[in-house]
Amino acid sequence: MLRTYVIAFLIFLYAPITLLPVFAFNSGTVIAFPLDGFTLEWFAALRTNRELHSALANSLTVAGTTAVISVLLGLMAARANVRYRFPAKAAAMGLVMIPLVLPEIIVATSLLVVVVQFFGWSLSLVTVVAAHVLICTPFAVAILNASFQSLDPALEEAAIDLGETRASTFRLVTLPLVMPGIIASLLICFTISLDEFIIAFFLTGSDTTLPVYIWSLLRFPKQLPIIMALGTLLVLASILILTLAEWNRRRGIARAGGSDSGGFL
Amino acid sequence: MQQETTRGLTLIAPPLLYAVALMAGPLLAIVVFSFWTQDYLTIDRTLTLANYREALSDPIYRAILLRSLWISGLVTLITVALAFPVAYFVSFHVDPSKKSLWLFLITIPFWTSYLLRIFLWKVMLGFNGVLNSIFAYINIPLEALGNATGIAWLQEGLSAPLYSASAVVLTLSHAFAPFAILPIFVALEKIDRSLLEAARDLGETAVTTFLRVTLPLAAPGVVAALLIVFIPTVGDYVTPAQVGGPGGLMIANMIQTQFLGLNNAPMGATLAVLAMLVVTVIALATIWLARRLSGVRP
Numbered sequence: 421m422l423r424t425y426v427i428a429f430l431i432f433l434y435a436p437i438t439l440l441p442v443f444a445f446n447s448g449t450v451i452a453f454p455l456d457g458f459t460l461e462w463f464a465a466l467r468t469n470r471e472l473h474s475a476l477a478n479s480l481t482v483a484g485t486t487a488v489i490s491v492l493l494g495l496m497a498a499r500a501n502v503r504y505r506f507p508a509k510a511a512a513m514g515l516v517m518i519p520l521v522l523p524e525i526i527v528a529t530s531l532l533v534v535v536v537q538f539f540g541w542s543l544s545l546v547t548v549v550a551a552h553v554l555i556c557t558p559f560a561v562a563i564l565n566a567s568f569q570s571l572d573p574a575l576e577e578a579a580i581d582l583g584e585t586r587a588s589t590f591r592l593v594t595l596p597l598v599m600p601g602i603i604a605s606l607l608i609c610f611t612i613s614l615d616e617f618i619i620a621f622f623l624t625g626s627d628t629t630l631p632v633y634i635w636s637l638l639r640f641p642k643q644l645p646i647i648m649a650l651g652t653l654l655v656l657a658s659i660l661i662l663t664l665a666e667w668n669r670r671r672g673i674a675r676a677g678g679s680d681s682g683g684f685l
Numbered sequence: 686m687q688q689e690t691t692r693g694l695t696l697i698a699p700p701l702l703y704a705v706a707l708m709a710g711p712l713l714a715i716v717v718f719s720f721w722t723q724d725y726l727t728i729d730r731t732l733t734l735a736n737y738r739e740a741l742s743d744p745i746y747r748a749i750l751l752r753s754l755w756i757s758g759l760v761t762l763i764t765v766a767l768a769f770p771v772a773y774f775v776s777f778h779v780d781p782s783k784k785s786l787w788l789f790l791i792t793i794p795f796w797t798s799y800l801l802r803i804f805l806w807k808v809m810l811g812f813n814g815v816l817n818s819i820f821a822y823i824n825i826p827l828e829a830l831g832n833a834t835g836i837a838w839l840q841e842g843l844s845a846p847l848y849s850a851s852a853v854v855l856t857l858s859h860a861f862a863p864f865a866i867l868p869i870f871v872a873l874e875k876i877d878r879s880l881l882e883a884a885r886d887l888g889e890t891a892v893t894t895f896l897r898v899t900l901p902l903a904a905p906g907v908v909a910a911l912l913i914v915f916i917p918t919v920g921d922y923v924t925p926a927q928v929g930g931p932g933g934l935m936i937a938n939m940i941q942t943q944f945l946g947l948n949n950a951p952m953g954a955t956l957a958v959l960a961m962l963v964v965t966v967i968a969l970a971t972i973w974l975a976r977r978l979s980g981v982r983p
Binding site for chain 2 (some may be wrong): 422423425426429430432433434435436437439440443451493494496497499500501503504505506507509512513515516518519521522523524525526527529530531532533534537538550551553554557561608611612615616617618622631634635638647651654655658659662663666670
């Protein structure tokens with residue numbers, strides 16, 4: 421009985437996403453049943469849409485930059501957390517992790533107030549990246565904590581005893597062992613940033629990101645089939661990225677000889 | 686030892702300073718800002734409680750804040766209740782080598798196209814939507830069912846689900862389901878299985894073992910799940926804007942209107958601060974209550 425419930429739950433979980441390809445290939449312009457016929461028209465329309473291309477380019481730039489900065493900050497925090505003892509460690513780690521549970525509207529409005537009202541700066545993709553790094557870093561820390569924890573400290577000690585410097589030990593021993601964790605967290609941060617809407621909605625200037633552009637299209641019924649086609653491609657891309665991330669995360673834990681505790685968090 | 690401490694502090698400094706500069710600082714700024722007022726096109730920087738007075742006395746603001754808490758509370762309870770059996774199944778009935786695959790399957794929808802997932806609920810709930818098509822096809826007499834059970838939105842029949850608070854509850858429960866499963870799963874994984882065997886050996890039935898051993902030991906995970914769902918849903922903007930209609934709008938929509946629509950940013954800041962205060966109080970109360978309850982148990 422429990423198994424039946426869990427399967428029903430999974431169907432409930434996946435039901436909305438499975439509708440995306442259904443309507444993306446449907447030739448009717450209204451997003452409703454019954455379906456009309458098969459078409460590739462909506463996918464073809466994606467190729468000629470200039471605004472879409474620039475929004476996508478913006479989003480990829482933002483997500484790429486966010487992922488690199490978040491993972492660098494995450495590496496430092498996770499390494500400090502696992503390897504060293506220092507005063508007020510719990511409080512410091514807590515502060516770094518808080519954005520994980522802070523409602524995004526709060527992050528968005530508080531940064532908007534600081535940037536516009538206090539400093540009088542103009543909004544741009546830079547402000548979006550700054551905010552995305554804030555919310556992505558905790559995810560990177562969570563993944564990298566696990567990577568560093570499954571690392572045997574004896575390996576680093578051995579390298580130092582054998583004459584390597586601290587820097588070369590990190591480069592030659594530590595880094596390769598946590599590399600799968602680094603790749604996994606890069607991919608996760610990239611996905612989060614690529615998909616994030618509300619912060620980008622508040623903090624973007626004249627250059628929009630992809631979710632902000634999609635949001636503006638949702639008001640026009642005529643554009644909906646094109647959004648369905650775009651959504652289908654986006655979901656496929658995120659599933660691909662996430663599978664790659666998960667594969668890397670597991671590879672890392674297996675390489676370090678740890679047992680899999682399961683899940684990104 | 687001293688050197689170790691210095692190295693730890695040097696490493697933690699950049700991420701910590703980043704969080705302070707981009708989170709703690711702005712949060713402080715928004716609190717200061719909420720005491721200022723909008724004077725047509727300029728901001729009056731005299732500190733005043735005027736915004737708070739207005740926010741707490743205006744029935745619209747009060748209704749929206751209460752509705753946000755009510756909707757999020759309901760979403761939290763539904764999500765955690767639906768998630769617990771799934772977490773239990775993965776922890777107790779799935780082969781250990783397949784557990785991470787199951788968790789991966791459960792979390793995938795959470796990471797993909799938040800906007801479009803919400804929008805697809807609009808498609809599912811709409812008048813010609815998927816659910817109504819199914820109901821019409823298998824001919825479920827919704828109105829009669831609604832009249833018999835007294836459930837208001839069923840009484841209104843096929844047009845009712847979309848643009849209502851119940852649509853928001855349904856959509857948010859779906860969106861946050863995976864988030865609730867993970868902490869419960871982690872808590873269940875930590876339970877020493879020999880404790881359960883001991884309970885059975887000492888004469889407890891499967892049901893009483895679950896109620897008296899498993900459930901209390903899973904409590905920390907359940908509390909974490911409650912908080913991890915409640916806190917972000919209170920501030921959700923997209924779902925109420927898409928499927929809520931006028932009767933389903935929440936505090937984030939009002940904050941957004943104040944900032945970007947009505948051009949009364951200080952009022953938006955005040956509402957954000959109030960929402961944050963209420964959420965913090967509720968979160969602390971939940972943790973306190975959970976500690977009390979688990980402390981009383983023998």
